[in-house]
Amino acid sequence: MSLILSEITIGLNGQLLVQDFSCQIEDGAVLSIVGRSGCGKSSLLNMICGTLSSSFNCSGRIILNDNDITDLPPHQRRVGLQFQDHLLFPHMTVGENLAFALPRQYQKSDRAQWVEQALADCGLTGFAERNPAHLSGGQTARISLMRTLLSQPKALLLDEPFARLDATLRDSFRRFVFAQVDALGIPAVIVTHDEQDIPDKSRVIELGQAQ
Amino acid sequence: MPAKAGHQRHHFRLDPSAITSLMMVALFLIPVLAGLTSVIGSAFNYLPALGFHTFALNPWRALLTTAGLPHMLMLTVCSAVFSTLFSLLIALGVVSALWGTRQWYTLQRWLSPLMAVPHVALAFGVMFVLMPSGLLPRLLAPALGWQSPPPWQTVQDSYGISLILLLVLKETPFLIFMTAAATAQLPVANTLRLGTSLGFQPAMVWLKLIWPQLYPMIRLPVYAVLAFAMSVVDVALVLGPANPPTFAVQILHWIQDSDPNHSLCAAAGSVLLLLLMVMVIGCFHLTHITARYLTKNWLTNGQRGHFGAQWLWLAKTTWRGLLILFFTSGGALLTWSFVWRWRFPSLWPDWSWQSWGRAWGDLGDPIGNSLLIGVVSALMATVAAVLLLESNQRQNNTAIERQLSLMTGAAMYLPLLLPQVTFLFGVQVLLLRWQLEGQLLSVTGLHFLFVLPYCYLSLSGPWQRYDQRHSIQGLLLTQSPWRTFVLVKLGVLWQPLLASFALGFAVSVSQYLPTLLAGAGRIETVTTAAVGLTSGGNRRLIGVYGLIQMILPFLGYALAFFLSHWTFAQGRMIRRLNS
Numbered sequence: 001m002s003l004i005l006s007e008i009t010i011g012l013n014g015q016l017l018v019q020d021f022s023c024q025i026e027d028g029a030v031l032s033i034v035g036r037s038g039c040g041k042s043s044l045l046n047m048i049c050g051t052l053s054s055s056f057n058c059s060g061r062i063i064l065n066d067n068d069i070t071d072l073p074p075h076q077r078r079v080g081l082q083f084q085d086h087l088l089f090p091h092m093t094v095g096e097n098l099a100f101a102l103p104r105q106y107q108k109s110d111r112a113q114w115v116e117q118a119l120a121d122c123g124l125t126g127f128a129e130r131n132p133a134h135l136s137g138g139q140t141a142r143i144s145l146m147r148t149l150l151s152q153p154k155a156l157l158l159d160e161p162f163a164r165l166d167a168t169l170r171d172s173f174r175r176f177v178f179a180q181v182d183a184l185g186i187p188a189v190i191v192t193h194d195e196q197d198i199p200d201k202s203r204v205i206e207l208g209q210a211q
Numbered sequence: 212m213p214a215k216a217g218h219q220r221h222h223f224r225l226d227p228s229a230i231t232s233l234m235m236v237a238l239f240l241i242p243v244l245a246g247l248t249s250v251i252g253s254a255f256n257y258l259p260a261l262g263f264h265t266f267a268l269n270p271w272r273a274l275l276t277t278a279g280l281p282h283m284l285m286l287t288v289c290s291a292v293f294s295t296l297f298s299l300l301i302a303l304g305v306v307s308a309l310w311g312t313r314q315w316y317t318l319q320r321w322l323s324p325l326m327a328v329p330h331v332a333l334a335f336g337v338m339f340v341l342m343p344s345g346l347l348p349r350l351l352a353p354a355l356g357w358q359s360p361p362p363w364q365t366v367q368d369s370y371g372i373s374l375i376l377l378l379v380l381k382e383t384p385f386l387i388f389m390t391a392a393a394t395a396q397l398p399v400a401n402t403l404r405l406g407t408s409l410g411f412q413p414a415m416v417w418l419k420l421i422w423p424q425l426y427p428m429i430r431l432p433v434y435a436v437l438a439f440a441m442s443v444v445d446v447a448l449v450l451g452p453a454n455p456p457t458f459a460v461q462i463l464h465w466i467q468d469s470d471p472n473h474s475l476c477a478a479a480g481s482v483l484l485l486l487l488m489v490m491v492i493g494c495f496h497l498t499h500i501t502a503r504y505l506t507k508n509w510l511t512n513g514q515r516g517h518f519g520a521q522w523l524w525l526a527k528t529t530w531r532g533l534l535i536l537f538f539t540s541g542g543a544l545l546t547w548s549f550v551w552r553w554r555f556p557s558l559w560p561d562w563s564w565q566s567w568g569r570a571w572g573d574l575g576d577p578i579g580n581s582l583l584i585g586v587v588s589a590l591m592a593t594v595a596a597v598l599l600l601e602s603n604q605r606q607n608n609t610a611i612e613r614q615l616s617l618m619t620g621a622a623m624y625l626p627l628l629l630p631q632v633t634f635l636f637g638v639q640v641l642l643l644r645w646q647l648e649g650q651l652l653s654v655t656g657l658h659f660l661f662v663l664p665y666c667y668l669s670l671s672g673p674w675q676r677y678d679q680r681h682s683i684q685g686l687l688l689t690q691s692p693w694r695t696f697v698l699v700k701l702g703v704l705w706q707p708l709l710a711s712f713a714l715g716f717a718v719s720v721s722q723y724l725p726t727l728l729a730g731a732g733r734i735e736t737v738t739t740a741a742v743g744l745t746s747g748g749n750r751r752l753i754g755v756y757g758l759i760q761m762i763l764p765f766l767g768y769a770l771a772f773f774l775s776h777w778t779f780a781q782g783r784m785i786r787r788l789n790s
Binding site (some may be wrong): 077 | 702
């Protein structure tokens with residue numbers, strides 16, 4: 001069980017951003033991708049989750065848990081994505097943001113329990129009725145991650161998830177994220193500029209050089 | 212491995228969006244262009260519906276020999292140009308004076324309700340304030356010793372001054388609204404900081420640095436205001452000069468005349484009005500280019516401003532004056548609707564419910580029609596605007612798609628830029644030929660043509676500002692594209708959507724000419740009924756109808772506010788949809 005990227009090539013306007021990129025990320029492992037701005041890190045993540053704009057030319061295969069998800073639409077891929085802005089839906093409360101991510105087959109009472117449990121897991125019990133606009137940066141980041149995890153993804157993509165946080169929050173949120181990845185045992189890919197964001201034992205690939 | 216880009220095709224389909232966009236624009240433009248074609252044919256004596264089957268120049272001969280034609284044209288051009296220039300200067304002055312202050316945010320909140328008030332209702336209000344026995348002369352009477360109304364023609368004056376005042380009063384909020392939207396796309400705060408750090412007065416920073424960037428962005432709305440002022444009929448009937456009237460009013464008289472030759476004259480007049488408008492807009496454009504050239508040296512002459520404070524004060528004071536006139540007009544309408552007797556120069560009338568009692572029996576149909584046509588056309592227009600904006604947003608990848616997207620935006624301005632009377636006359640001829648005249652469906656369809664541009668323009672800002680990553684996040688949380696669109700995108704944009712609906716409803720309520728021409732006198736709305744009362748001169752009934760016309764758009768806004776609060780403020784709708 002793993003995430004396999006096979007011979008991924010991404011180009012834009014005749015320029016190759018990523019060329020023949022291949023790798024395998026085992027469950028519970030984290031692949032760290034570093035590289036200069038514009039080298040195609042975020043494009044690679046977008047291709048994995050299926051949201052790359054059609055103006056890009058791309059090829060290659062993406063295999064998740066032995067299933068080829070290359071041609072699947074984003075909502076059927078079961079790949080979670082964390083942005084650096086940790087966007088919460090502004091028209092929903094914190095609890096509703098979390099409930100939104102839960103699979104539909106869950107009963108109403110179960111949904112409330114899952115939301116409460118998720119809030120407890122990220123140390124924000126009692127925040128369900130809060131407005132996302134009134135949360136701090138760290139609280140928003142944790143809720144956003146919990147929301148992604150509640151959708152029960154089979155792989156997690158992190159697009160510079162710590163970039164907007166201050167040093168103290170950054171450290172605690174980093175530990176929180178990798179603990180969650182470890183606990184769930186799913187493959188994760190992190191794109192970062194900062195070497196401190198790279199977890200121990202993570203495989204590191206510098207895009208543009210080690211493809 | 213072969214190149215494979217297929218996995219994106221599921222979500223960024225190009226062709227269907229482009230086709231949807233093209234079809235919508237075509238559906239929208241067909242009646243406009245058909246109307247134009249029909250009116251041009253009629254202008255050259257080809258009007259089969261009335262038995263004219265050969266092309267000839269007779270209508271033009273009749274038109275050009277009309278008594279007072281140059282006067283009417285001059286009146287039309289002058290009232291339109293002066294009202295547009297004053298509105299533009301006041302709008303730019305107000306934005307420059309208030310931008311970034313607390314008053315600016317208050318102003319922005321109140322702009323939509325100010326714009327929602329129908330022109331005709333406001334025209335009646337202004338008439339009740341300015342007329343010789345109006346509120347203003349009554350206020351001045353004790354000081355000036357007047358015992359009877361002064362013998363001045365303060366409304367329907369031959370120079371069109373009261374008409375210009377009304378147009379300034381109504382169009383300034385619209386231009387402030389459009390300018391505010393344009394400033395959001397410019398780095399105004401940084402420019403002001405930079406300019407003042409170089410020693411320029413804030414007013415001078417606006418004049419030298421921001422206005423030159425701002426004006427090209429609001430050029431189309433300015434032209435729309437100019438076109439509206441040149442072709443406006445309803446308020447010109449209330450406040451404009453009567454003998455001779457403005458040219459658009461004269462065209463309407465010809466259209467309503469039973470002599471078929473006058474219909475041909477109306478068609479030629481409509482084409483002439485269109486040509487005149489193209490010429491005036493061309494002059495505006497040339498003036499802008501010339502001004503840009505002539506002010507090149509002034510921009511870099513190092514003058515940091517001496518008159519800034521006075522200029523800003525003047526703009527603010529004029530705006531306050533307009534606001535006072537606006538609210539006084541509303542008050543005057545309310546007062547007149549309850550007046551039994553009001554002797555001059557008394558400030559306190561004898562009150563009565565009689566006018567309401569008298570009007571109530573006749574109000575059912577006009578109110579019902581206004582509500583039905585308004586709600587249906589606003590709903591249709593909001594949905595169509597969403598479809599157009601969505602398809603535009605999905606096709607921004609190639610140059611052709613971007614062109615298509617720009618074309619859609621430009622097409623939305625067409626009904627606002629064309630003189631209403633020009634293409635509506637053509638549409639009326641077509642409706643007559645297809646026997647669709649006087650039907651609710653035709654009136655609603657025509658209202659839709661005028662409502663859609665406002666809904667589209669009011670939604671395009673929020674649609675552009677919407678962070679697409681919300682939708683991406685929604686999809687990746689394994690929600691279907693449809694659920695993501697409804698629950699996330701429409702949820703985030705719910706308030707602008709409701710505001711757009713309310714604006715569309717207000718625009719529909721205020722439509723006079725489309726209702727009159729497509730309704731053929733059989734479909735009466737509050738607006739057509741109110742304008743119809745002008746000739747009778749019963750101020751009490753005018754007060755009742757004007758007030759109802761003023762209240763109706765606020766009902767739309769109240770409904771939008773209630774829906775917004777009820778559905779999302781407490782997260783109720785999301786809970787319901789998620790449970």
